[in-house]
Amino acid sequence: MAACVLRPGDAARLPELTDSKVLTAKARDRVYDRVVQRAVDYSVIVIPAAEVDLFGIHVMNLEGMRRAVSALRNTPGYVLTDGFRVSGLPAPSVPVIKGDKAVACVAAASVLAKVTRDRIMGDLHDVHPHYGFDVHKGYSTTDHSAALDTHGPSPVHRWSYANVATAAAAHRVRPPHPVVLTVAALENPSVPIRALGPHVGNNERSAAGTAAKSRGGARIS
Incomplete structure (x- = not known):
């Protein structure tokens, strides 16, 4: 920013x-x-x-x-x-x-x-070369999705996003920090949601005021 x-x-x-x-x-x-x-x-x-x-x-x-x-x-x-x-x-x-x-x-x-x-x-590509960060710059391209499917997410990924949460679930890995899943991740049937803690927070759709009513986000740690 x-x-x-x-x-x-x-x-x-x-x-x-x-x-x-x-x-x-x-x-x-x-x-x-x-x-x-x-x-x-x-x-x-x-x-x-x-x-x-x-x-x-x-x-x-x-x-x-x-x-x-x-x-x-x-x-x-x-x-x-x-x-x-x-x-x-x-x-x-x-x-x-x-x-x-x-x-x-x-x-x-x-x-x-x-x-x-x-x-x-580009610098992150030097640390995690198999994701192709230097090419797609972190956007959800076909190659990036394929790398997530193959390797699972890295510590620098945004684990609250649906595609990253799906890859994490498939590889049975847990995020390196607390995560409040986005609405897209919560509504994605391929993401097996398991709220491991008692906290339920707002996701960005309700924060943006675009939902008809407040929706919670499942926190995983």
């Missing part, structure tokens, strides 16, 4: 700047270097997989935005967030739908975050 403060007029000075997902890897690297060079201020923070597994991806997306803004050297006068309204920021904020395509500073933050994440995945 990242936050970025650009100079006035930098949108015109960074012609390649757009949503990081539509840029090639080489273009992202070029834009990354230009943003780091020109930005008035920026910060990049990393959310550990253990926190995502315990609190849910939506909750940690919002928390990541808070941490990124708080990590700036100077508190900005206002904050533009990508898509979601975020409470608890140190300045007034406005959510912008598809902000990474519409607002230069949001696009810059998305590039900083994406390039940082891809570089981390």
